[in-house]
Amino acid sequence: xxxxxxxRLAPTFPNLQRGTIKEANQRGIIGxxxxxxxxxxxxxxxxxxxxxxxxxxxxxxxxxxxxxxxGEFYAKAYFDKLGKxxxxxxxxxxxxxxxxxxxxxxxxx
Numbered sequence: 529x530x531x532x533x534x535x536r537l538a539p540t541f542p543n544l545q546r547g548t549i550k551e552a553n554q555r556g557i558i559g560x561x562x563x564x565x566x567x568x569x570x571x572x573x574x575x576x577x578x579x580x581x582x583x584x585x586x587x588x589x590x591x592x593x594x595x596x597x598x599g600e601f602y603a604k605a606y607f608d609k610l611g612k613x614x615x616x617x618x619x620x621x622x623x624x625x626x627x628x629x630x631x632x633x634x635x636x637x
Contacts, residue, residue, distance in 0.1 A: 550608055553601065553604050553605060553608065556601065557601040557605075560597060560598070560601065561584070564588055564589060564590075564594055565585075565588045566584060566585055566586060566588040566589060567582060567583075567584050568582065568583050568585075569581060569582045570582070570583070586623040586624075586627065587623060589623075589626075595626060595627075595630045596630060596633075596634070598627060598630055598631075599627070599629075599630025599631045599632075599633055599634040600630075600634045602627065602628075602630070602631035602634070603631050603634035603635045604634075606631065606635060607635070617631055617632050
């Protein structure tokens with residue numbers, strides 16, 4: 529996806545349930561993504577022409593530590609939602625493949 533626009537500070541997230549483990553994980557992943565330059569807030573235009581308030585560029589995950597951390601966030605979200613229930617992890621090409629692999633590795637621990 530190509531987005532053009534002007535970056536701004538992150539908005540508040542009213543859907544987060546304050547004080548929960550889920551909220552802590554969501555805030556952690558948002559902070560991580562912003563710090564890694566993956567998540568940007570602003571006024572962007574998607575390829576479809578739709579206006580969007582944020583843009584995610586998973587291609588900005590550049591180091592082994594970052595992909596490991598991303599996998600840990602995904603694994604935590606998976607475990608919080610499904611517990612020990614087994615399911616198929618699917619990562620669409622191309623960036624999603626490495627994300628699903630890193631989540632699978634984190635879940636195996």
